[in-house]
Structures are given as structure tokens and as C-alpha cells.
Amino acid sequence: MSALTAGPAAHAQEARSHDAVVVAPPSPCPTRYAIEATLDPGAHAVDGTLRLHWVNESATPASDLWFHLYLNAFASDDTVFMRESRGQLRGVRSPGRGGIDIHSLRTSGGVDLLGGAQRALVRGDATQLRVPLPAPIAPGDALDLLVTFRARLPPVFARTGHARDFHMIAQWFPKLARHEPDGRWASFPYHGMGEFYADFATYDLTLRTPRGWVVGATGAKTSEISKGSLTERRFHADRVHDVAWVAWPHFVEHTLRHEGVTVRFLHPPGHEAVLPRHARIVREGLTRFGRAFGPYPYPTLTVVLPPRGAEGAAGMEYPTLIVSGGPWFDVPGVRTPFPEDVTAHELAHEWFYGLVASHEVQWPMLDEGLTQWATTRLLTDVFGAGRSAVALPGLTLDAFELQRLLALRGRPTPAPGQPAYAFDDETYGRSVYLRTALVLETTRRTFGAARFDRAIGHYARAQRFRHPTPADLFASFDGVFGAGFSARILEPALLRGETAEAHLVRLDSRADGPGKYVTEVLAERGGALALPLTIALRAASGRTRRIAWPPGAPRLRASFTASEPYTAAQLDPDRHNLLDGDALDGALSIQSRARTGLFARVLAALQLLVTAVGA
Amino acid sequence: MIRPRERLRGAASATFAVYLVQALLAIAPAWPLARAVERAVRGLPAGTSALAAPGGLWRMEALAALGSSGRVFLDVAFAALLLALALGPLLQMTWLAALLRRRPLRDALAQGARHYLPAFAITLALSPLLLLALLALVAGPALAGHLVDATPSDRSHDLAMLAGCTPALLLAGLWALWHDLARASLARGGHPLPALLRGAVACLQRDALGAYVLWLALGSGLGIAAQTLGGLLDTGGSLPSLAVLLLTQSLTLARTAVRGRWLAAALDRVR
Secondary structure, eight states: TTTTOOOOOHHHHOOOOHTSSSSOOOOOOOSEHHHHHHHHTTTEEEEEEEEEEEESSSOOOEEHHHHHHHHGGGTTTTTHHHHHTTTTTEEEEOOSSSSSEEEEEEETTTOOOOOOOOOOOOTTBSSSSHHHHEEETTTTEEEEEEEEEEEEOOOOOOEEEEEEEEEEEEEEEEEEEEEESSSEEEEEOOOOOOOOOOOOOEEEEEEEEEETOOOOOOOOEEEEEEETTTEEEEEEEEEOOOOOEEETTTTTEEEEEEEEEEEEEOOOOTTTTTHHHHHHHHHHHHHHHHHHHHHOOSSEEEEEEOOOOOGGGEEEEEEEEEEEEOOSSTTTBBBBBBHHHHHHHHHHHHIIIIIIITTTTTTIIIIIHHHHHHHHHHHHHHHOOOSSSSEEETTTEOOHHHHHHHHHSSSSOOOOOGGGGGGGGHHHHIIIIIIIHHHHHHHHHHHHHHHHHHHHHHHHTTTTBBBHHHHHHHHHHHHHTTTHHIIIIIIIISOOOOOOEEEEEEEEEEEOOOTTTEEEEEEOOOOSOOOOOOEEETTTTSSSSEEEEOOOOOOEEEEEEEOOOOOEEESSTOOOOOSSSSSSGGGSSSSSOOOOOOHHHHHHHHHHHHHHOOO | OOHHHHHHHHHHHHHHHHHHHHHHHHHHHHHHHHHHHHHHHHTTTTTTGGGGSTOOOHHHHHHHHHTHHHHHHHHHHHHHHHHHHHHHOOOHHHHHHHHHHHHOHHHHHHHHHHHHHHHHHHHHHHHHHHHHHHHHHHHHHHHHHHHHHTOOOOHHHHHHHTTTTTHHHHHHHHHHHHHHHHHHHHHSOOOOHHHHHHHHHHSSSSSSHHHHHHHHHHHHHHHHHHHHHHHHHHHHHHHHHHHHHHHHHHEEEEEHHHHHHHHHHHHHHOO
């Protein structure tokens, strides 16, 4: 039984098996960001003051600081982001400019650090800022800085920006790069593919907007005061690695409580009909993800549905705040990917990104891939496998099977375990998202759901509030499946892109005396991934027989004698192997069913077209 | 006065001929496409019935297996549609001639051939109206959307854009009605220009558009029924394929007859 589907008893049993992994609640971090920000809606800009208390938690003295200035990715066509993405993301072209201006950067003692700072560390790109320090900061020591800045938001593009009076304010402040335990700064330019990476910290936000505007932000709101034409709200968040906020005067707000979390929906007017679908999947996700990966630890979650024209902000995750999307209407009884899929995906990111904070540029499969698997698993458990992607009258589609075809048919893709910049727009989705999800689901189906759920649950719990690498994921699996499991299965599939293609070559069943038939089946592997497989044979009477195909054998030749001929063979009849792009070559039939009415139906459909343009 | 029903009965052979020609045009892409899908799933014991399996596994696999050859079927279908477009005036004028005077099919065909070019001229003459409808399909929703641009409600905006399609739909309906009535008038004799004028006058009759929409809806209903019933009976496996073919073609023939019934009525509207 899946941890995502497990009942209370199974959950209790599973919880006992993870007694060794204590899931800690978020606690204050040594490093603290206090940001005061005022939105200028006319200029689509944010004026901010950042008070940063930074503690060197590494083992070596720090002689400099590295900041991310992500908004500068939109400053010109020459930035790394624009060059790599060719000025578009998810099919939307960059419609305008944005950037961030640092006005001052001083220590608490008033020493100016901006003068010696290096801006363009990569040609044409100012998304990183290196700040040499007057004196090294020893391990355990702290540094207090005061930074004033102005964030100029672009027209909505690549997760951030404005659309008329809607403002999605993300990647908007000078944020320290992740400081690794060995003292290195994991800084990088804002790439066209891949996202972010930062240390956990405590954040206090003071946000000022015009009075009457609705604001959603990372963290829990602690106060709200209106003064003159402005409203000032304060938000607090412990142990998060980013903060984002959204402001729009027309948001409609709905709130629900589930699993101890206050979930706040901010949506445009008119989306009321579809809201229950978002709410249902959020409830299901909080419960099932919580059981599988450890409970959602924060008191609030904000779900934002951006308005028309701001679609570039949709489909993005921030700690305790997700931006979904989709239409305003709901057709009862019809299951379409929108709105549940996006909401479920961004919610799953609260675990595989928000809590398990892997390097999203270096190892995007650890956030996007695991999230895609968790999302598809959730949709499968909630809606049933057959309806997990689409359920229209006369058409149902299985999400994992659909993803298998999208990922494995057509242009080959690099292995998912590559840095984000190794991919283009198309292969990134097919490999990092889909192939990773297929590898995980194939592992789960082939080697046992219960053990798989223990392994991934262990990874999610053990790496909570940490910054894991693939080695940590593999260690969790080896801990459950045994030493060498990852080297045999996960590493070839994820790091080298191996598949488990296999097909049936021949099926033969012939008489061998009165009432005796010899059946022979021959199968071959095309992929290098050694999965155990099964072949099901069926006789005309309906009797079935199964043959196990061990993982080490590249070919299988099996024969047996029975009292009747076996006329059909099906490789992997239980659909465990999702790493084979062609399932049709795994089916052979000596006596295929007589021709059906397909021609009649195709003909009738085409006659409709012909008469429409004819007489 | 001959009633439309009697006209239709008298032109049964022409009606059947129209159905037959259209069926032949559809067979050209339908046969190879159906065969290709059947070949793709031939390894499955359930054959094409597996295409209806929940989750759509074999449907997706078959589609992926068609791959680039799917383009060939699209090309054949497009060619069939072009041919249907080219043959359209001949078929319709032959049909109208048979409906008008209950002539033998050969005579009606000769009459249809004589009216081929004038019928095309009517189509050309009315094409600006069709272009206007297409323009309205683009401009109407855009204009409606612009008028409510300030609303923060996506629902209000989208509903306004949907309402903005109404002029385009009315223009398209008017074009189709006028087109049929003008060709009906042409079948009664004369030149395209007077036929267009008589058609325009007939369009203004109180119930003209309503009657046209009624017959159109009835024919569309039969087409949808053919698809739905054919799908249910085929995938349910309760009928042999020949029976499914007979059922769907019976409904398609009935749809052709409904169209003939409207054309027979159109002849009386331009008397």
C-alpha cells in the first residue's frame, strides 16, 4: 500500500519504522533577514531596506559574501538567462525589462562595502554580486549589514513581474548564495533552465502597499496596520530559504484549515466555481504528502491564482506560497489536467524544494523530478490510475503512461541527473520531470511499494531542512533495499539515462501429439537497465501462465507443454516497467481478435467532414 | 404543388448517389488509417477493442506507433476534402435538379453539370460575407474583450468574448442559408445574379433561418448519434463489425436525407 494511500494503521506502522528520523519543527535560524519594502504600483517597483544578520556556519573563515541579484536577469538581452532561454520561458517571450539597483551596502558600523563589490562576474550578466569583506568572519561569528535597494519588476515573465495592477514580487531582494559547510559560496548566474538554491534563514517582512490591496506572502502574518494611503503588513517565517509576495487590489480571499495549516486562497473574481477543486487537491496533498514525507511544518500556506495576463507568474513554488493557475470554470464529472495538476505539483514542491532544499541548478531532478513523481502518485491515488491524466466522455488517460510516451518517444533526452543548463526547454521537461518520475515509479512497482515508500519517506524526513545531493537519495534507498541497489538501478537510470526496453520476438504454439501442445516464447532486452520482468501467456480457454524473466538475462527463451495452445503473450502485464517506450512490441498474439468496427467509426467521422464542405 | 417530402421521395436515387460519392471520398483516408491502427495493435489479443481500455494505454501507444505516417493520412484526408469541395457544386446542383423535377439521375446530372460554373459563381459572390464572418470571429471577441478589459474577473471577460462570437455565428448562418437558397433558385433556372437576389429575399422570410438551423441540428444530431452509437457498440464488442458499419452508415444516409429534405424545402422558398 502506498504511503500516499495508507490508512491510519499503515501510517502508524510506517511511522514506527522511521522512529530514527526525527522530524523537527521549524525553529529560528542564526541567519536573519529583516526586510522593509514599499510597493510603488505606478512604477511597478519595490523600494526596500534589508537588515541582514549573517552567521558564518561553515568551518572556515569567510573573506567575502556572494549575493544573488536574480532580477538583473531581465536587465538586457545579454544576460545568461536571456542567452540560454533565448528570451522565452514555457513558450512566453520576455515582454520587457526589469532589474535590481543596490543603493547602499554597509556594515552595521557604517563601513561601505558596495564600492569594492564586483558585479559582472559573467560577461553581460549582473545576477551575482561578490562583496569582499574588510576582515574575514571567523566560523561562528556574525556580520550585520544594511542594504537599501530598488527592485524594478518586469512585465510578468519567468515567475515574476507585473500585469497592470497585479504584482508578483519574487526573486526581488539581494539574497545570499548558499554558503556550503566547507566555506565555498554556491553562487551561480540565473540560468535559463533550473531555479534557485539558498540557505535556510529566519525572515521578517514589513510590506507596505496602497490601502485596500490584498497581499499574500511567505510566512505568517503578524500584524496589519493602515496609515494614510498605505497599509503595512508584517510577516514572519522561520527556517525558509526564500520569500515572495503578491499584491493585487482585486483578489478574492478564501480560507480553510486542514492538518493544522491555515490555507489561504487568493484568486481573481469569478473563480469561485473551480475553487473546490483546488481546495480538494490541497487537502489531499497536505494529508498524503504529510504521511509520506513528514508533516507540512508551517502554520500557513497561501495558494495564489494569478489573473488573466499574468500567466507567466503561474506554476511556481515559494516557501509557504504557491502560484497555481487554470481556468475559472468547472465541468462536473470531467477530469482535466487543470486545475489540480499544477496545484498538486506546486504543493509537492513544498517538500521537494521547500523542506528538502537541494541545489536546483546542479541537481534539478531532486526537486522537479521527485515533485513530478509525488504529484503523479497523488493524482493516481486520488482519481484512480485510469483517470489520473484526463477523463472525458469516451476518453481516459493514465498519467504515468502518458508521461512514459512523452519522455521516451521522439528525440532522445540527456539523463535526468544533469545540471539544469545541460538541457533545453523541451528536454528539460521530458527528462528532469518525466524520466525521473518514471524511474521512481518503475522502482516502486517493480521492487515493492511498501519498501519504496519507506525509502523515499526516509530521504524526505532525514533531509528536511538540509541540502541533499543524489548521494543522499541513493543512501536512503540502499538503506531499505540493501547495499548496491542504487548502483544497480537508480544510478544507471538517473545518472546515465539507461532504459529497460524489452520486446517479444516470437510466440509459437504447436501440436505435439494428441492433446499436447508445445508453446515457445522468445523475448529480448534492448535497454541496459536490469529489471526483473514477467511474461503472461494466455490460452484460448482463458487459462493464463506466467514466466519470470530474471534481470541478468538479456534474452529469454522459454517453452512448455500443455493440454492446449497458448495463443497470446504479454510482456510486463502488470505495467511495472515504465522505462520502455514501446509497449506494443511487448504483445504477441497468434489469433488476434477478428477485425472490429474501427473502420466504420473512422469512416463515419470523415463523412461528417466531407459533407460539411461538400453538397 | 409538390410537397418537399414528395420531392425527396422522387429524388431518392440522386440522394443515394450523393451519399455514395461522399462515402467514397471519405473511404480514401478512412480505410488506410483504420488498417494502420489495426496493424499497430495486431499483437494484442483484444485487437482494436483494446483501444477503448481504461487509461488509454493502447490508444496512446497506437497513436505513437502511427508516428510520422500519421502525416500521410492527414494529407490524404486533406486531398479528399479538397475534392469534396470541388465536386460540391456539381453534387448539389444535380441533387437540386432531381429534387425539383424528379428527373432521372442522368438528366439531373446533365443539369447539374450545366449549373456547375454558375453555382461556383454564387459561392464566389457570397465569399465576402464568409470573409466578413471570419473577420467577425476575430474582431468580435477581441472588441468585446477590450470593452470589459478593466474587469478583474476572468469569467466576465471570457463570457464577454464568447458573446462577441455571436455576430460571427449569425453571419456564418446567414451565409450558409443564402448560399443554399441562391443555389436552389439557380436550379429553378436563370442566372446567378437574379438567383442571389431571390435567395436574399428568401433569407428575409420570417422563419427562414430558424428552419435552416432546425434541419442543420437534426442532421448534426444524426452524425453525433452515428459516432456515439458506433463507438459504444464497437468497443462494447456486442456487435460484429459489419453490423457497426451498417448502423453508422444507416445513420449517415439518414443524415443525407435530412439534408435533402431541407434542400427540397429551399426550392419552394425561392419559388
